[in-house]
Amino acid sequence: MQPEFTEVQRFLIDCPPFDELTGEQRQWVAQNIKAAYLNEHNVDALFKQHSPALYIVRSGGFDLLAPDGHLIERLESHDLFGFPSLLSGRPVVNKLKVIEDGIIYIVSADMFDKLRQNVRAFEQYFIRAHGQRLLSEVARRSTPGRGEATVNADATGSGKAAVNIDATNNRNSDDLTDITAASASRPAVAEKSPGYDTLELTLAEVINREPVTVSSTASIREAAQVMRDKKVSSVMVTGAVQGRHPEEGADLGLHPTSSKLFGILTDRDLRNRVIAQGLSYDIQVNAVMTQAPATVYGRQTLMDALTLMTQHNIHHLPVLDDNDQPIGMITNTDLMRQQRSEPVMLISAINKAETREQLITEARHIPAYMQTFAARVHDTTMVGRLLASLTDSMTRKLISLYEQDHGVAPGTYCWIAFGSQGREDQVLSSDQDNGLLLGNGLNEQQLEWFKGLGEYVCTGLNECGIPLCPGDIMASNPDCRRTLDGWLDRFQTWTTSPTPKALMYCQIFFDSRMVHGNKRLYQRYRDEVARLGKNEFFLGNLARLQVSVQVPLGLFNRFRGTESGKDSDLINIKRYGIALINDIVRIYSLQAGLTVPQTLQRLEQLRGSNLLNRKDNQSLAEAWQFLTQLRLQHQLDIWGTDKPKNALDPDELSTLTRRQLKTAFRIIKDCQQGVGLKFGRIG
Amino acid sequence: MWSLIKRWWHKIQVRRKPWTEHSYIALDIETSGLDPANDQILAIAWVEVTPPVINYTSGRYYLIKHDKTDLKQSPVIHGLVKKDFIETSELCDVMQALSVTMCNKILICHHIQLDWRFLKQAAKSCDIQLAPLALFDTLGFEANRLKRQQHHIERGSLTLSACRTRYGLPEYDAHHAFSDAVGCAELMLAQAYKYAGSEKSSII
Numbered sequence: 080m081q082p083e084f085t086e087v088q089r090f091l092i093d094c095p096p097f098d099e100l101t102g103e104q105r106q107w108v109a110q111n112i113k114a115a116y117l118n119e120h121n122v123d124a125l126f127k128q129h130s131p132a133l134y135i136v137r138s139g140g141f142d143l144l145a146p147d148g149h150l151i152e153r154l155e156s157h158d159l160f161g162f163p164s165l166l167s168g169r170p171v172v173n174k175l176k177v178i179e180d181g182i183i184y185i186v187s188a189d190m191f192d193k194l195r196q197n198v199r200a201f202e203q204y205f206i207r208a209h210g211q212r213l214l215s216e217v218a219r220r221s222t223p224g225r226g227e228a229t230v231n232a233d234a235t236g237s238g239k240a241a242v243n244i245d246a247t248n249n250r251n252s253d254d255l256t257d258i259t260a261a262s263a264s265r266p267a268v269a270e271k272s273p274g275y276d277t278l279e280l281t282l283a284e285v286i287n288r289e290p291v292t293v294s295s296t297a298s299i300r301e302a303a304q305v306m307r308d309k310k311v312s313s314v315m316v317t318g319a320v321q322g323r324h325p326e327e328g329a330d331l332g333l334h335p336t337s338s339k340l341f342g343i344l345t346d347r348d349l350r351n352r353v354i355a356q357g358l359s360y361d362i363q364v365n366a367v368m369t370q371a372p373a374t375v376y377g378r379q380t381l382m383d384a385l386t387l388m389t390q391h392n393i394h395h396l397p398v399l400d401d402n403d404q405p406i407g408m409i410t411n412t413d414l415m416r417q418q419r420s421e422p423v424m425l426i427s428a429i430n431k432a433e434t435r436e437q438l439i440t441e442a443r444h445i446p447a448y449m450q451t452f453a454a455r456v457h458d459t460t461m462v463g464r465l466l467a468s469l470t471d472s473m474t475r476k477l478i479s480l481y482e483q484d485h486g487v488a489p490g491t492y493c494w495i496a497f498g499s500q501g502r503e504d505q506v507l508s509s510d511q512d513n514g515l516l517l518g519n520g521l522n523e524q525q526l527e528w529f530k531g532l533g534e535y536v537c538t539g540l541n542e543c544g545i546p547l548c549p550g551d552i553m554a555s556n557p558d559c560r561r562t563l564d565g566w567l568d569r570f571q572t573w574t575t576s577p578t579p580k581a582l583m584y585c586q587i588f589f590d591s592r593m594v595h596g597n598k599r600l601y602q603r604y605r606d607e608v609a610r611l612g613k614n615e616f617f618l619g620n621l622a623r624l625q626v627s628v629q630v631p632l633g634l635f636n637r638f639r640g641t642e643s644g645k646d647s648d649l650i651n652i653k654r655y656g657i658a659l660i661n662d663i664v665r666i667y668s669l670q671a672g673l674t675v676p677q678t679l680q681r682l683e684q685l686r687g688s689n690l691l692n693r694k695d696n697q698s699l700a701e702a703w704q705f706l707t708q709l710r711l712q713h714q715l716d717i718w719g720t721d722k723p724k725n726a727l728d729p730d731e732l733s734t735l736t737r738r739q740l741k742t743a744f745r746i747i748k749d750c751q752q753g754v755g756l757k758f759g760r761i762g
Numbered sequence: 763m764w765s766l767i768k769r770w771w772h773k774i775q776v777r778r779k780p781w782t783e784h785s786y787i788a789l790d791i792e793t794s795g796l797d798p799a800n801d802q803i804l805a806i807a808w809v810e811v812t813p814p815v816i817n818y819t820s821g822r823y824y825l826i827k828h829d830k831t832d833l834k835q836s837p838v839i840h841g842l843v844k845k846d847f848i849e850t851s852e853l854c855d856v857m858q859a860l861s862v863t864m865c866n867k868i869l870i871c872h873h874i875q876l877d878w879r880f881l882k883q884a885a886k887s888c889d890i891q892l893a894p895l896a897l898f899d900t901l902g903f904e905a906n907r908l909k910r911q912q913h914h915i916e917r918g919s920l921t922l923s924a925c926r927t928r929y930g931l932p933e934y935d936a937h938h939a940f941s942d943a944v945g946c947a948e949l950m951l952a953q954a955y956k957y958a959g960s961e962k963s964s965i966i
Contacts, residue, residue, distance in 0.1 A: 081821060084940070085938065086934050087818070116814040156932075179930060180929075181931075182931065
């Protein structure tokens, strides 16, 4: 009888994608594989005899070399190679050199094909790994509770001479794969709580009634009647588009599923803009509606709606389909009902706080709540966005409390979030980065009012749990409280005579978002800053600075610790990962004159750019998501201990996560080189 | 008489082939004690090797049927308990299969004297001939090598797992007959490739 091959099976469980197989299938693999002792004497003959096949490194060390002899990767235990030729039948170019003798397992082409045919996840894994994954898969969310699933693909090998098994020189395509699977799922966390947070639902899933619309030429009275009959607190105002006929209720100007959205009209508008103003009810709604309101698409999530509502302090959001046709309205009441939820509750509790003390009491709930929220959501970016939303709400509340005590602002101004709050990739330990933008021509007394505001809000945020900024990038610092001209002067200095320190510092200021204040003022500021940021000489210096920071991969693509002292084996994935990607994306955004601060949104807007090709764009987004996720998971794991928040031990990661982390670093390294080539020569 | 001489000549000839051109069978047995005359084979496992490949399809593992299973020291050593003996095989059937597989192959064991004595005893009782081409002892090889290098051989440094560690082979859970057979096969390949030099030389 055949033995159970326990050893091999145990090994395969830890060797994705074999973890996707059932126990029975793994047993079948174990019963049918071959093991070979690989050394420099037999490597050529062995591969000649067995290829094409899938090879799994069980022990030893082997260098995968490109045809020109340069090292692509050192293969170690659990690495796979040889499969691209199984999938494509392409000729082989890479070579394998034995560094340390060891055992490799050989999965024959026949076995490989049987597994592919029977196990979808197994096949998917290799197809993705081979870089032929459909683009649509990138955006696709993982199924709940699904574990990690992908492989490091560029591991291909061959005889050390000209005899080859296989090759993938196409690093990028493989990397994409690696990261995607990672970004699509977060095993440990997902296992803890397999359900989605309802904030991850799409709006289209949530909206359950027909949109209520009135024609822009309907009278205010008609609109109010529609709102009464349909029992809604707001109505979408649409304009007829050619070829559409008003259907029933045409005499009311009602177009049940109509055309272009012009604006919205709410109960509050009727009160404030009509009754209080004593307007006639016979004038057309387009005179009093809110024009060109903020909107969301049905494919976006409740979280998107929540973010938008908090940022603009609005309670009604029209939802459109992909053809810009209104499909419904989402309100903050809907959100609360949907969510019964803490994020919305928390934000609304913050908004309702009447004193600073009440606000601080509410804010104390945030860390504990964020823990459970973070463990629940599948899309990690939601955590940063929710924290940014909460910080925004607290900031606005503190501003309004200050205004209650000190009178309204003596001039136009904007409260600006920089850095991680600006980018919405905040974590619980993130400190404050903010500033005040003031209108020009203020007198001493007026400036004094803003000085008080800066101090009040920054100390308030600190008490709410957002630590003071050690670098003093805060509105309480006169340096970060400037008029429009003051800020522009500063940016001008940075961009025309960039010292290394100024460069490092000023990058924080390029990631900005308005939290509160005068939109027009902010827009002017942001446009001017974008113009200054395009300076080629400045970008050249910035590029050289960025390229000088090395990713934590050492010789043979092994991890290199980034920390000092007792943590010297740890890798800081914020500073040497996430921040490097932010930097790379920022430089392309500056060059393109973009004004959005979020890294993923910047990448989205950069799509189609001549400078950053689509593949790199996608790789960067996926690497960013992977690293953000890894950091979040790490922070959840170490919560309550005094372990470093951004540095982790690569030896404690799973086989797959380690492969993915390496891939992410390689992407960064390659893109850094791209930045150096494209920008570094200028200036 | 003539056939005996022919067989002997044949053996001499094949033994001259480079070691990589031979076939091997790596084997491990679990016994109820250390005395072939009185103790029994409880389990037997083997796997075939054609250098540098260990073919898992050829892997076999048998628990041997006994009238009264005597587990003197075995539960401790082998982790075998009574319930493992539900699906058992007749010793002579297993010896028959082994005899066929072993023919013209070199038998590899770790500490081969002991296993070989048990095997011969069992074969005799079943009236079966075991005719391996030769025997190779991974323990003996290692002991000689260490002695030649004038190493002092420390206690415990010749166990299968200690020997494997010296060659950088992965750690296995020891004392399952099949794991040990595979472990022994890998060790033999490592020893041969490392110390037999080129593939052309002979190790027996």
